[in-house]
Amino acid sequence: MWIVSKRWGAWLKRGHVSCWLALCAWALPVMGAEPVYVPQAVWVKDNVYAIVGPLGQRSSANAGLNANYGFVVTAQGVILIDSGASAHSAAMLEKAVRAVTPKPIRWVLNTGSQDHRWLGNAYFAQKGAELQAMANTVKTQHAMAAQQMSGLQRFVGDQLQGTVPMQASTVHAAPEKTLVIGGVALQWMETNAHYPGDTLIHLPQQSVTFTGDLVYVDRLLGVLPQSNVRKAQAAFERLKTLQPQHVVPGHGRVTDLAQASRETGDYYAFVIDKVGAAARNMDPMDETLKQWGQPAQFMHLQNFDELHRANMNRVFVDFEANP
Ligand SMILES: [Zn+2]
Structure with a gap:
């Protein structure tokens, strides 16, 4: 059986x-x-690749790589987007890059401050990569490093050995920045969606956006105490104006704007328009959570049962305090 x-x-x-x-x-x-998860490159467009991590929780089987990564192969070397959860998992990402190109990883860009976005930084810096991030991302990384290291230890244990938190040395101050790295144009902008200082990276020539934790598909997004659904919604509107053909979400398979809208943009709108509005209206919390607890359009998403109620709870409390 x-x-x-x-x-x-x-x-x-x-x-x-x-x-x-x-x-x-x-x-x-x-x-x-x-x-056991083995990271593999998925071709997206031209010289742009994604590495799509599993949708579940951090574990030693996935080495904390339960998120998406990406890289761009340029004439001058590789741009890596996010560096993994540890030195151990950074080496796994490097191996996935090596399967595509022998060129060195010369730049590492962090789209966010969650452990699996940046704790592999030092591994690549030791090999000569330049670390880049936006100022608010670095600020959150500083604030959360110690807590992340002890939290991650519980999930991945010994795999954390040799991992040293290292923030970017090239820091971009503006909330929005246009860059050319290795001949590739990038538009880099803050979203502040899941964590303060979260960002997205758009490649206009290839029409690919790495959204960081602004977009989740296939699984429900999480609204954390640090998340800001109003900023997330505004950033999602900004993403729509970029009209990317290819969306590499923070979590879930490589997709398009339509799926990102259905599974993320519409969810931000749902919690704001239903739950946030009820809080603003001073409706009772219990009744509100009950009324909006079973939205048919999102219930198929993985992690729905674990997250939806807590998400609504946080949005209600947020809108109650800041109507
Ligand atoms: Zn994430």
């Missing part, structure tokens, strides 16, 4: 059915355990 855990079931449903047979061959003895 087949016993497939919820995680495996979701993983298979995600379109990995072709791996099913190969997987069974080695997975049978450890059925129920999480598959």
Whole structure:
């Protein structure tokens, strides 16, 4: 009899059915355990690639790489977007880049301040990469480094050995910055969506946007105490004006603006227009959370059961305090 855990079931449903047979061959003895994640480059457009991480929680099986990364191969070397959760996982990302190009990783850009976006910085800096970030990203990284290191330790254990938090040395002060790196044009802008100092990176020539944690697809986004859904909604509107053909979300598969709108933009609008409005209206919290607890258009998203109620809760409290 087949016993497939919820995680495996979701993983298979995600379109990995072709791996099913190969997987069974080695997975049978450890059925129920999480598959070991091996980062792989996914071609997006021209010389632009994404590395799509798993949708679940940080673990030693995924080395804390439960987020998306990206890289651009330029004539002068590789631009890496986000550096992984540790020195250990940075080396895994480097290997995925190596499968595409032997060129050195010369620049590392952090789109945000969550552990898996930047704790691999020092690994690449030691190999000569220049670390770049926006000022508010660096500020949040400084504020959260110690807490992130101890938090991550619980999930990945010994894999954190040799990891030293290192913030970017090239810091961009403006909320929006246009750059050319290795001949590639980039528009870099703050979103402040999931964490203060979160950013997105748009490549106008390739029409690709790396959204950082502004956009989640396939799984529900999380509204954290540090998140700001009003800023997120404004940033999502800005993203729409860029009209990218390809969207590399913070989490979930590489997609387009339509799916990003359905699964992220519409969700920001939903929590603001329904839950935020109720808080503003001084409606009772319990009734509001009950009324909007089962939105059909989002219930298929992974992590919905774990996150939606807490998300509504935070939005309600936020709008109650700041109507
Ligand atoms: Zn994230």
